[in-house]
Amino acid sequence: MRWFVVAVCLLLVPISGCLASNENEAAVLMPEFSEVADNGETYDNARMSGQGFVVIFSAEWCSSPCHTTMHAIWSVRPEFEVLVMSTDPLVEPNGISLSDWHDAADAHDDTDEDEGVSLTTYAFMKGAEAATTLEIDTPGSVAFVNGEGVVEYLHKGRLSDQALIEEMLALINA
Ligand SMILES: [Ca+2]
Secondary structure (H helix, E strand, C coil), rough: HHHHHHHHHHHHHHHHHHHHHHHHHHHHHHCCCEECCCCEEEEEEHCCCCCEEEEEEECCCCCCCHHHHHHHHHHHHHCCCEEEEEECCCCCCCCCCHHHHHHHHHHHHHCCCCCCCCCCCCCCEECHHHHHHCCCCCEEEEEEEEECEEEEEEEECCCHHHHHCCCCCCCCHC
């Protein structure tokens, strides 16, 4: 059966690129997005192209497992530019602004004596449409995207496995 499919593809290649599209059919692309983050800068696909990047799908009101995941990635790769997108379409849900949200995430590892780290290079923004397109309906998922915009790995739920984070950053050449 397979030879037959290949034969048909060969016949169609000049008009449809049949073989090429078959090879790529499993590729999931980072959806189109353009969002203003809490730092006032606009992030979109064009800005992020040519480099591997990480998107944490979270929400303003998600502390667990979201904050754990954010700090786990920071501990593996401090000062890496991570996009933190909210799956909640509401502007300032529960009165929480993007800046409030960033502050709360920074405070996750604070103790009485020590403020720990601050996620200074993380950009917090809305992203419900992108999340929906990727079929992410709950906060706490992480997308590892390569320089061509392909989602190489989509992790659902808490991500605190440092070896796995290292491996996926290598996968996207980040
Ligand atoms: Ca902190």
